[in-house]
């Protein structure tokens with residue numbers, strides 16, 4: 001681990017010296033940060049805060065709805081929420097989610113003044129978006145973290161004090177989305193159609209958690225609930241897997257025009273009280289192409305060079321590219 005632990009001591013020069021330690025922080029890999037024990041619980045606790053770099057996989061509002069409404073008082077309803085996935089590069093075969101919520105005070109353990117007014121929540125989002133990031137950009141996130149239902153998320157620990165802000169920096173624009181890794185349901189489910197859980201995170205669902213993957217030749221067990229935020233199930237004929245929809249504007253009742261079997265590209269997610277199960281594929285948007293359930297940017301990541309997105313890379317793509325060239 002590349003340790004850049006900062007232990008700044010603020011010493012007061014009064015007779016009874018008050019010592020206040022600044023939070024410790026280290027640059028970590030996603031693999032180090034997401035390490036789990038045999039029960040699936042997270043074990044990283046070397047520093048109070050971490051610095052993580054990775055490729056942004058999707059637009060935040062295609063996943064959760066950041067629209068603030070500070071009139072909500074329903075318990076556990078955080079109102080505006082915002083979340084992104086960033087994926088590690090090279091040998092760092094893991095990824096991490098970053099979360100922000102508005103009304104932490106609707107959690108029973110947070111003080112009544114522990115949330116954000118609409119105005120302040122929007123200023124929080126503005127502060128994060130000042131980094132001008134987009135899917136396929138490499139970003140750096142620095143912040144506190146909490147374990148949540150099988151993932152270790154960077155967040156504010158549900159604390160609205162500015163000293164719990166996380167920060168986002170743009171490291172490099174346009175690095176490109178990672179190519180989705182092709183996985184089969186046999187990689188994710190055992191012979192009894194139960195989730196494969198490897199605490200070493202070298203195989204099974206943990207290995208692909210918070211990463212862009214592609215599953216080929218599947219069909220819906222039942223697509224009746226198709227729509228924003230829907231939870232559907234796909235099958236290859238023997239095994240099944242859950243698909244969670246985001247709220248991208250290509251997903252709405254009546255937009256399912258897929259021919260079965262189809263391929264799916266999404267982010268392997270876990271959000272489950274059972275830390276060794278509850279995995280699902282998160283599909284943020286659908287572009288209506290008829291054969292691949294995915295957002296357009298994730299289809300393009302799957303076939304670099306397929307400029308006209310007809311599924312093959314050939315001379316037509318070259319012609320298309322040349323026609324766009326400024327003469």
Ligand SMILES: [Ca+2]
Pocket residue numbers: 036040150151206209270275
């Ligand atoms: Ca997990």
Ligand SMILES: [Ca+2]
Pocket residue numbers: 124156159160161162164165166
């Ligand atoms: Ca904050």
Ligand SMILES: [Ca+2]
Pocket residue numbers: 305306307308309310311312313314316317
């Ligand atoms: Ca093509």
